[in-house]
Amino acid sequence: MIVPAPVLPTTRDENWKHAPLRGIERLRWAPPTALTQEARLAATALLGDDPPQGAISTRIVLIDGLHCPDLARGPVGGDAAGVGPGVAFHATDAPAQPGAATVSIDLAFAGLNRHHRQGELRIRVPDGETLELEVVCIALSCGHPALRIDLGARATLRLFERHIGATGSLANLALSVQLGHGARLEHARLLQPADGARHFETLEAVVGADAQHRMIQVTSGAAATRSTALVALEGAGADLGWHTAVLGAGTQTHDAYVRVTHDAPAVRTEQGFRGIAADRSRIAFNGHMRVTARAPGAHSAQTLRGLTAGAAAEIDLRPQLEIDIDDVRASHGATIGKLDADMLFYLLSRGLDPATADSLLKWAFIADVIARLSDPAWRSRFEDALAPLLPGAHAARSLT
Amino acid sequence: MLEIKDLHARVGDRKVLDGINLQVPNGEVHAIMGPNGSGKSTLAYVLAGRPGYEVTGGSVLFRGQDLLALAPEERAQAGLFLGFQYPVEIPGVNNVYLLKAALNAARKHRGLPEVDAFEFLQLVRGKMKLMQMDEAFLSRGVNEGFSGGEKKRNEILQMLVLEPALALLDETDSGLDIDALKVVAQGVNTLRAPDRAIVLVTHYQRLLDHIRPDRVHVLARGRILRSGGPELALELEARGYDWLLAGETA
Numbered sequence: 001m002i003v004p005a006p007v008l009p010t011t012r013d014e015n016w017k018h019a020p021l022r023g024i025e026r027l028r029w030a031p032p033t034a035l036t037q038e039a040r041l042a043a044t045a046l047l048g049d050d051p052p053q054g055a056i057s058t059r060i061v062l063i064d065g066l067h068c069p070d071l072a073r074g075p076v077g078g079d080a081a082g083v084g085p086g087v088a089f090h091a092t093d094a095p096a097q098p099g100a101a102t103v104s105i106d107l108a109f110a111g112l113n114r115h116h117r118q119g120e121l122r123i124r125v126p127d128g129e130t131l132e133l134e135v136v137c138i139a140l141s142c143g144h145p146a147l148r149i150d151l152g153a154r155a156t157l158r159l160f161e162r163h164i165g166a167t168g169s170l171a172n173l174a175l176s177v178q179l180g181h182g183a184r185l186e187h188a189r190l191l192q193p194a195d196g197a198r199h200f201e202t203l204e205a206v207v208g209a210d211a212q213h214r215m216i217q218v219t220s221g222a223a224a225t226r227s228t229a230l231v232a233l234e235g236a237g238a239d240l241g242w243h244t245a246v247l248g249a250g251t252q253t254h255d256a257y258v259r260v261t262h263d264a265p266a267v268r269t270e271q272g273f274r275g276i277a278a279d280r281s282r283i284a285f286n287g288h289m290r291v292t293a294r295a296p297g298a299h300s301a302q303t304l305r306g307l308t309a310g311a312a313a314e315i316d317l318r319p320q321l322e323i324d325i326d327d328v329r330a331s332h333g334a335t336i337g338k339l340d341a342d343m344l345f346y347l348l349s350r351g352l353d354p355a356t357a358d359s360l361l362k363w364a365f366i367a368d369v370i371a372r373l374s375d376p377a378w379r380s381r382f383e384d385a386l387a388p389l390l391p392g393a394h395a396a397r398s399l400t
Numbered sequence: 401m402l403e404i405k406d407l408h409a410r411v412g413d414r415k416v417l418d419g420i421n422l423q424v425p426n427g428e429v430h431a432i433m434g435p436n437g438s439g440k441s442t443l444a445y446v447l448a449g450r451p452g453y454e455v456t457g458g459s460v461l462f463r464g465q466d467l468l469a470l471a472p473e474e475r476a477q478a479g480l481f482l483g484f485q486y487p488v489e490i491p492g493v494n495n496v497y498l499l500k501a502a503l504n505a506a507r508k509h510r511g512l513p514e515v516d517a518f519e520f521l522q523l524v525r526g527k528m529k530l531m532q533m534d535e536a537f538l539s540r541g542v543n544e545g546f547s548g549g550e551k552k553r554n555e556i557l558q559m560l561v562l563e564p565a566l567a568l569l570d571e572t573d574s575g576l577d578i579d580a581l582k583v584v585a586q587g588v589n590t591l592r593a594p595d596r597a598i599v600l601v602t603h604y605q606r607l608l609d610h611i612r613p614d615r616v617h618v619l620a621r622g623r624i625l626r627s628g629g630p631e632l633a634l635e636l637e638a639r640g641y642d643w644l645l646a647g648e649t650a
Contacts, residue, residue, distance in 0.1 A: 341451065342488045346542075349448050349484075350498060350558065351476035351505035364492025364541075371492075 007112065009105045016105070018284030018316055020198070020224030020253040027170060027198070031064050031116055031142050039063055040070055043138045046164055047071060056134040056160055060087070064143030064171075066118055071136075086124035087133070092117055106228055106257070110202035113144040113174035120146040123159070127152035127180070132159075137173065139165030139197060147175045151183035151211075158186045160378060168196040177205035177213070181235065184212045188378050190385055193222035202228045209235025209264070213242075216372050218382060219254055220247040220389055227256040233267035233295075243272040245366040247389055248281030248313070259288040260300070262328075268299040274366045275306045277313035284316040291323040291330065298325075302332035307365050309339065309358075363390045401426045401566055401597040402447075407458035409446045416442045418622030420458070424566070424615075427594040431608055431633060432601045434619040435641045440601045441485055443619065444570045448482040449475050463565060476502070477509035479565030483555040483572050485601075490542040495554070498542050499524060499561050506562055527560040530590065532583050548575035556587040567591065567598045573607040585610030605637040618644055 008024055009016040032039070043063045058074035060067070067089035125131045129152070137145045151157055165171060171193065179185055193199045199222050207213050219225055233240060246254045260269050275283040289300045306315035319332040339361050347357035363386075373379045402424040409417040416439050424430050434440050446453045447460065449472035460467040467475060490498075504514045515523075528535060531553050543551050552572055559567050569588065573581055588598065588611050600611060608616075608630065616632040618625045618641070625644050626632065636644075 340488075343490050345450055345472065346484070346488045346490065347493075347498070348472040349450075349476055349482050350502035350562075351473050351509075352498075352501055353473055353505070354471075356501065357473075360493050360497075361490070364490060367492030 015257045018255045059134040061136045065145040091119040116144040117146045122148045124150040125155035130156040134160040136162045139169035139171035142170040149177045153180045154182040156184045161189045163191045167194045173201035175203045179211035182210045187215045189217035191219040197222045199225040205231045207238040210237040212239045217244040224253045229258040232261045236265045238267045240269040243369045245274040245369040248277040252281045255284045257286045262291040262295040262298040266297040271302045273304040279310040280312040282314040286318040288320040293324045296327040298328045300330040304334040306336040403461040408456045424597045428614040429598045430615045431613040438620040439622045444568045481564035481567045483569040485571040487551040491544045496538040549580040570601045
């Protein structure tokens, strides 16, 4: 179907100035109605045969937004991806109207997802329990995957989320997160859509009292990505760590808007962004920190850094602070530069060839994002995934 | 080992080397001394191929090869090592990786296979012991959070692992306390060999108390003003540089 133009944002809308929106009204947004055997085979090929070392034992796979039990791993039931009673794929009965539930233009793609989605993967971890899970979203043609995460009081979820796909595919993800009192979400996200693919996503998160949300994300590949994240720290003492790295190459466009609303006493956020734009790629990151009058003692720290590694590459970093209260500690900074010439010469003077030195320094630039992954096996998987782009990712791994 | 003839260089519009002539034979240690801004570090950078230092005349032969025709990494692979006065910090790049990558680059240049991981760690641990360095330094970022003295030790550690034919040590003694100076000097002295040469750039005689040079050169105004034996350094310590500069002006 062709989506009516008014539903979707344009680059004239606030927070969408750098978004890859050109021609989106002409894209075919309707997903396939069912999984074909051909699609299963294509997805199998993309996943590869052997689970990587340190892989999570339980995996759920969505292909163009549809659950594929055949590719699941671990104690996953064949009917509805049951990983215990709290994890299941729920098919959608009737689509929502385009934009029907949209209250803000920032949620336009979420509205589009609700209209087209054919189901939702719900991950609910009961009070005090712990779950580790890998979710792989594969885009073959067009999909609107939907994930809903709900953690009970003091529950913990370690979620490794991957996005891969076929050349020229289209994905529009909607992800919602609700963290109960004292819950903890360790969320690793690896977005590596194929060349020529487009990836849109909307993340909405509500973090409850004393809950912790740790999000570490790396994005590369695709023709264009746009990530919209709206996080609300609604419980006292809620704690958010949000660290992302983006690697742009060729003519890719990667755009992200992250709004964090500090809306309860003593909440805190640490946000870091690292972007490397090579060739003619464009990277934009808009980090919007809001501190309301209901958040005395809030602490917000934001560090955005960009590295241009191509003569025609562009990076736009926009740190924003919007504070309605005096009792707050907030810091933010943004820097954009090129590879450090002194570091480069140092490595060359030790005999490293220029390509290796360049790759090592780029890796070093984003390494502190990856280093925040507490699990060495997860770090290795990120390094493996980035190795084709940055051989320094492997090279810099400790030998000891 | 090293033969510099009438070397001229500039940085931007500023002339920084104005006809350097210097020969460093195999097996010798030479010290280059001179007042601030005389061109000592510049000479080291020019020899190592640092971008921004433009050679405008002269020639440099390194083991019979035209050094100036080589890229910085090729100079290193050919056996030239620069110990930096201010080693940079490179967070995110492990020391141990840099050491191994540098060693393998040199081995590849010599047609040797890559070093085995076990053999490499044995080698590095031995050199670290000599430099009185904790193994924890291996897994840290290159020079990341190191004190000034630790950085200098790390430079010498790299030199010991790479075993270069020619080591240019740019003010390796600066920022070192007496004990650290002895350790660094010991490291340098273990590298002395008939088929190697070492060039020390320094301000002070105190380093030469621990590393005895075969020749001492005074560099000022971009030129070598005087050369002599170790006694020249003692004379400089006693008299300073003014008498030499005055003689040059006269």
